[in-house]
Amino acid sequence: MAVPESKQNFILFTAILASMNSILVGYDIGVMSGAIINIRRDLHITDVQVEILMWVVNLYPLIGSFLAGRTSDWIGRRYTIVLIGGLFFVGTIIMSLSPNYAFLMFGHSIFGVGVGFALMIVPVYTAEVSPASSRGLLASIPEFSINYGILLGYSFNFLCSEQSWRQRLRAGVLPSLLFQVGVLAMPESPRWLVMRGRLGDARRVLQEISDSEQEAQQRLADIKSAVGIPESLNDDVVEPINKQRSGKGVWKEMFITATPAVRHIIIAVISIHFFQQAVGLESIILYSPTIFDKAGITSDSQKLLATAVVIFSKTIFILVATCLLDRFGRRPMLLTSFGGLIVSLFTLATCLTVIQHSDKKVMWAIVLSIATVLFSVASFSIGAGPITWVYCVEILPLRLRAQGVAMGVVVNRMICGVISITFLSLSKAITIGGAFFLYGTIATIGWIFFFIVLPETRGKTLEEMEASFGSFRAKPKHLLVVSEQNQSLMV
Incomplete structure (x- = not known):
């Protein structure tokens, strides 16, 4: 209803x-x-x-x-x-x-x-x-x-x-x-x-x-x-x-005496926060002027304009995602998001490598680099960006929710800090193209992991979530049917 x-x-x-x-x-x-x-x-x-x-x-x-x-x-x-x-x-x-x-x-x-x-x-x-x-x-x-x-x-x-x-x-x-x-x-x-x-x-x-x-x-x-x-x-x-419970009791249930369902949930929370940041999107946002400079854009005003377009694109596509999450579900949109990141990150890595090893301006690679930066931001924003926060909150049981979400934030911020600090050093060590090849590989591992581990949660009440976990595979369709029958009494 x-x-x-x-x-x-x-x-x-x-x-x-x-x-x-x-x-x-x-x-x-x-x-x-x-x-x-x-x-x-x-x-x-x-x-x-x-x-x-x-x-x-x-x-x-x-x-x-x-x-x-x-x-x-x-x-x-x-x-x-x-x-x-x-x-x-x-x-x-x-x-x-x-x-x-x-x-x-x-x-x-x-x-x-x-x-x-x-x-x-x-x-x-x-x-x-x-x-x-x-x-x-x-x-x-x-x-x-x-x-x-x-x-x-x-x-x-x-x-x-x-x-x-x-x-x-x-x-x-x-x-x-x-x-x-x-x-x-x-x-x-x-x-x-x-x-x-x-x-x-x-x-x-x-x-x-x-x-x-x-x-x-x-x-x-x-x-x-x-x-x-x-x-x-x-x-x-x-x-x-x-x-x-005391905080000690909550942590004990999450990591020591966890049931199969709770263990599955904790793995899902940690992994989705880890992969959200480990794909390197934060590097694209923070260092987009540097990336555009490597791509061949030398004008400061053009680099600032391109950076503004990146941020605007990210905001717009997050807005699109907020309107589609309840229609298409978390799992399909997250897998689509990481699929787009895989394509865009490997393409960006290839273009930047071509530009770096060319003695003259390679116009197609410059244009494609800019396009793939925007595409990677759009791909991230329709899934990995908003779904990470939605999914982790809704799958955690009430007794574990506050501190479980806090744990996810800690993982998220730690990986974000590591990615932000290491990008320039990583680019010097393995080239900027090599850095994005690495991020693309991480995105590929993330897609496979999510496909195996994360069940769909759309349409389920918060109290139903724990029953969806415990086996590392997508839930059978009959559980989704039961969930849809319960939507008239949604929490």
Whole structure:
């Protein structure tokens, strides 16, 4: 049964509001990339200090994501999102007022911890308040928001180039304050409320976001079953049978006493985050001017324009993916995405190798290099980009979700940092063409791995997911039929 338009709009508004901090993350990335020249001049910092400053965005989210897992289970998803706004506000203020490099690093570190919180909790929250029929759309909004924020940052740098870097950073202060106030209007995750034994509050939230009273009751019953609360307990406040576990207990279940299904899920979470970053898309985004220079584009303005087109292309195709995930499913789109990456990365590697070993301009290789860069970004954005966050959130059981997603973020940021730091050295060691041959090989391994390991999740409730795992092969069609029959009672 479809969710009424008014309630669908409310859920969409909630997901967009929760994703506002993702826009702030992207805005900081975009503004810092353009402002770093002015910062270097004003604060008299070295190239090494610049590299460390920019790497903080990958380092401190590791801390933030681990803290977010425990925090969101303790104070709730909504108040954790409010905390993110506070971290962004404090970090931005300190950065914009920094008299020296130490203060700038301190402010950027606080902001980086907030990034870790945002990467972990926003996809969790949106998945937990979304109906199964539109979970792919709503849970991929944060990924789109980050890239939209990057575009805003680049645009602000271009349009306000006469403004100081401090003023450009301060532009993110007011939105972070408004964001904190707006989040208080959002409902708490009904799954977190049930996990804490607050059945009355969970029932009220489910009535707000469900099609009917019957559907709200069924969703509540499914969540109670997943948490371990007997169906006969219907008081507004109850004591959960399985009390909230310590972090140590969660990690033990994930890695030591894991059932076959949980072990399969953890392997899926780690692998999808690993391969998303290991294919080297981050290198294309960060070093696109260098890649275009190697491809034969020598004009700075042309390189900047080409880089802007790359980022715009990435944002547009993520938007396309958000609209298609619930129609075509996660598995087909992820396999299509990696198939496109395999073709584009090997083609780009070949073109760059031809250009590097040619004594004259090879026009066809230059044009094809630019085209394959755009194609690789498009391929990544229709699958690997948004699906990583959607898939990992929805397959993790409620009892493991917060810290399981945090673990995925840590893997993601670690691999992203390694790829970002090693690209230039790797290009010198095995040539830039060789680097992309390596990325293409990793993408091929990823496609094979996903084909064998990842089952489809479209149309299933979050409480049904665990039953889809445990055997390393695609689930039989009859399970998909059963899932479709249950869509009238979606969680």
